[in-house]
Amino acid sequence: MKLEWTEPDQQFLSELRAFLDEHTPVEAANGFDFQGEANGDAIIAPWLQAWQAKLFDNGWMIPGFPPELGGRNCTPSQTMIYLEELSRRRVPRATHFPGYAIVGPSLLEYGNDDQKTLVSAAIRGDTIWCIGMSEPDAGSDLAGLTTRADLDGDTFIVNGQKVWTSYAMVASKCFCYVRTDQQAPKHKGISLLIIDMDSPGIEVRPLTHINGQAEFAEVFFTDVHVPVCNLVGELNGGWAITQGSLAHERAGLWVDGVARLEQTVTSLVELAKANGCHDDVGVRRKIAAMHELASSLRSLGYKGFASYAQGSSAPEHSYMKLASSEAGKAAFELGMEILGPYGAVTDALRGAENGRWVNSFYISFANTIAGGSSEIQRNIIAQRVLGLPRN
Amino acid sequence: MDFSLTSEQDLLATTARNLLAKQCPPALVRSHVTDRSVQAPLWACLRDYAELGRNNCTDLCIFLEELGYVAAPGPFFASVALFAGLLESLDADSALRDATAAGEIVGTVAVAGLNGFWVPSDDLVKSFIVDADIADHIALVHATDSGVVVTVLTNPGERALTPVSTVDQSRRFFEWDTGDEIGGIIPCSPEAWSAFIDRSHVAIAADMVGTARRLFDMTLHYAKEREQFGKPIGSFQAIQHKLADMSLVVERARASVQYASMTVDAGSADRTRACHVAKAAAGRAARSALLEGIQIHGGIGYTEEHDLHLFMRRATASEYLLGPTSWHLDRISDEIFA
Numbered sequence A: 001m002k003l004e005w006t007e008p009d010q011q012f013l014s015e016l017r018a019f020l021d022e023h024t025p026v027e028a029a030n031g032f033d034f035q036g037e038a039n040g041d042a043i044i045a046p047w048l049q050a051w052q053a054k055l056f057d058n059g060w061m062i063p064g065f066p067p068e069l070g071g072r073n074c075t076p077s078q079t080m081i082y083l084e085e086l087s088r089r090r091v092p093r094a095t096h097f098p099g100y101a102i103v104g105p106s107l108l109e110y111g112n113d114d115q116k117t118l119v120s121a122a123i124r125g126d127t128i129w130c131i132g133m134s135e136p137d138a139g140s141d142l143a144g145l146t147t148r149a150d151l152d153g154d155t156f157i158v159n160g161q162k163v164w165t166s167y168a169m170v171a172s173k174c175f176c177y178v179r180t181d182q183q184a185p186k187h188k189g190i191s192l193l194i195i196d197m198d199s200p201g202i203e204v205r206p207l208t209h210i211n212g213q214a215e216f217a218e219v220f221f222t223d224v225h226v227p228v229c230n231l232v233g234e235l236n237g238g239w240a241i242t243q244g245s246l247a248h249e250r251a252g253l254w255v256d257g258v259a260r261l262e263q264t265v266t267s268l269v270e271l272a273k274a275n276g277c278h279d280d281v282g283v284r285r286k287i288a289a290m291h292e293l294a295s296s297l298r299s300l301g302y303k304g305f306a307s308y309a310q311g312s313s314a315p316e317h318s319y320m321k322l323a324s325s326e327a328g329k330a331a332f333e334l335g336m337e338i339l340g341p342y343g344a345v346t347d348a349l350r351g352a353e354n355g356r357w358v359n360s361f362y363i364s365f366a367n368t369i370a371g372g373s374s375e376i377q378r379n380i381i382a383q384r385v386l387g388l389p390r391n
Numbered sequence B: 001m002d003f004s005l006t007s008e009q010d011l012l013a014t015t016a017r018n019l020l021a022k023q024c025p026p027a028l029v030r031s032h033v034t035d036r037s038v039q040a041p042l043w044a045c046l047r048d049y050a051e052l053g054r055n056n057c058t059d060l061c062i063f064l065e066e067l068g069y070v071a072a073p074g075p076f077f078a079s080v081a082l083f084a085g086l087l088e089s090l091d092a093d094s095a096l097r098d099a100t101a102a103g104e105i106v107g108t109v110a111v112a113g114l115n116g117f118w119v120p121s122d123d124l125v126k127s128f129i130v131d132a133d134i135a136d137h138i139a140l141v142h143a144t145d146s147g148v149v150v151t152v153l154t155n156p157g158e159r160a161l162t163p164v165s166t167v168d169q170s171r172r173f174f175e176w177d178t179g180d181e182i183g184g185i186i187p188c189s190p191e192a193w194s195a196f197i198d199r200s201h202v203a204i205a206a207d208m209v210g211t212a213r214r215l216f217d218m219t220l221h222y223a224k225e226r227e228q229f230g231k232p233i234g235s236f237q238a239i240q241h242k243l244a245d246m247s248l249v250v251e252r253a254r255a256s257v258q259y260a261s262m263t264v265d266a267g268s269a270d271r272t273r274a275c276h277v278a279k280a281a282a283g284r285a286a287r288s289a290l291l292e293g294i295q296i297h298g299g300i301g302y303t304e305e306h307d308l309h310l311f312m313r314r315a316t317a318s319e320y321l322l323g324p325t326s327w328h329l330d331r332i333s334d335e336i337f338a
């Protein structure tokens, strides 16, 4: 155990800092507090897309990857240093995570040589991807999905519906899980297809988020033709990839979750001061308890990272997902409590910072639902980490 | 930054675990409630590890976690974590430090006044002196007009110590009216005080995390064995989710203890804050482990026949020792509101 970073790690950090000092877009400075939601109307802000490309071109998009994939072959601990520095500065890599966080890594692992050529554009953000997993009747129970793909010669004919599909209205490709065997047990009849979003038969109906923005959609498939070469991995082997792609997402997520929580705690302190309740013991203790939570989660994340870097599976990631998403909600709630009668006010005249506490509170609901709800995380911890029987 | 244990540390943890499983079974903790002498043979085994008091805090905490896991009675915590810690930060008389590190003498510290908080005060009555009845040295920490001073006295057992009973018998506490015994020969600088108290906070946190982990392990085991409605209670989701939450709070407390002990060894600027966080996190873990632990055990957990209460008692007392959780939260808020 040791606290300091090694010489090469420090060198890595100073290179990163120099790059960020020089190139961080001005827009990043105010648009990304709390929930990391971009201000403005565009689903994917143009400046952010340019920023993602610049990170890629300079080897700072996924630093653990080789240069041709937007990285610089850095070590796992350097990856953590990188994620921490970005979070600390509240600088996003991109808002549309599917391409670089899920599609890229999954194609590298499961894709064939042709499909691997799609990876660099996914990570650079040149291709916008969406992920078609959830359906009206298959949310937590993802394996219950019924969107079907029937093979006809060298073409799959896809019929069905996806829902909550983030970025579907701007995406050019969908990483879509479909049922290819109606008879097999539910986990064994799922395949993964790459579907072009401009294929005839696809209809996208945007759904408005709880915060008023339309960032996800319903996607309907009616006799959509997909060439068989767009099958990723084995036919009926899709389930293994779902497990993999979620793991990619979770591995780096904790740094961000914890960093946001820490920033929220700092903002709570400022809010309490601004509202004259900084001497209130009750308020102080609640904020201190939030600090304790954020701080101990950071340590837990480091610990999980240590075992992950040594190649063992790290249960810490389920813990981190569960704890940081729940804590986020509680922290925003505390902000509203401090605001008292003005807790729910959102206007510019009287609402504290345009209602950002209550807005963040609402947006934070997504974190305990999407990507495996808190209940599902607890099931995973109980059954896979603690070895309790399935129910 | 590297949170993985070295192979020596892994070995230390395993050695401690095996040694304590053998030397400190629940039966010993139980008989210690009425027979104080049973701690002596245990200390005879543990004194070989007294040198941990002057070495890495990370190693000390690894060991203390295992002591908390078995709710070990005896002077290890008082002497190796507290007394040695104080001597080392004061750079005190080397013969005394050597003898303590060799486990040849047993010491304890008198810090808290009657108000119970571990903050140097001019209160002549000192309280919560840990295991003073079995110590042969006592370091008295006293606040004077010219700063904090420490007096090391011998044979506290011969003095008029009044027991302070808590729910827990694995550690004993005493109150002592020091009268005119305060000689104050060793000055204790603010830096030395803070080095000592920070280390003590993470030390008790490590012990407490061990006890919380024990409560959790016993409860998990019980949930797998106990059947109702024809299946293990651990297959019910309400129980699974409680266990998932318990394990989370215990694991994050463990990690925060590990981090805090690393800041102590590194002399990091983050040390004081990290040690308060560790104690508060461990306090929450202990509380949650005992509440849910009892609940999941049902009626059997409510009896003294079952061993669970031994650990529940230790956890409760640890939660209040060296500053209750709320006091540590107040120190954290002092820091973040500064």
Ligand SMILES: Cc1cc2nc3c(=O)[nH]c(=O)nc-3n(C[C@H](O)[C@H](O)[C@H](O)COP(=O)(O)OP(=O)(O)OC[C@H]3O[C@@H](n4cnc5c(N)ncnc54)[C@H](O)[C@@H]3O)c2cc1C
Binding pocket: A130, A131, A132, A133, A134, A135, A136, A138, A139, A140, A141, A163, A164, A165, A166, A167, A216, A366, A369, A370, A371, A372, A373, A374, A375, A376, A379
């Ligand atoms: C902002 C946002 C973005 C999203 N983006 C995408 C996307 O891009 N692509 C995509 O495919 N999906 C996306 N989703 C969908 C998300 O993955 C699902 O919402 C999630 O898996 C939960 O499914 P559900 O909404 O059908 O809820 P349900 O599964 O119906 O769950 C309802 C409630 O029941 C509980 N529950 C369900 N099963 C169990 C169980 N076994 N034990 C205990 N409790 C249980 C849940 O925890 C929840 O509280 C997104 C969701 C949100 C909120």
